[in-house]
Amino acid sequence: MQTKFVTLEAQGKTATVGVLMVHAQDHLMNTILVKEMLGYMMNMQNEINQLKGMDQK
16 A cells, blocks of 8 residues: 555645554554564674583584
């Protein structure tokens, strides 16, 4: 839906975006950010464990 709204705006057409759409986009962005951060944190913890000789490989 977001791509559709951006495309319409780029074509000079107006699209009505409601509060619900903005709220949903906010949740999506937060979810993507948390997922990415958790990936980094898991990699860091694995590296810490390896440096401490605690790796489970």
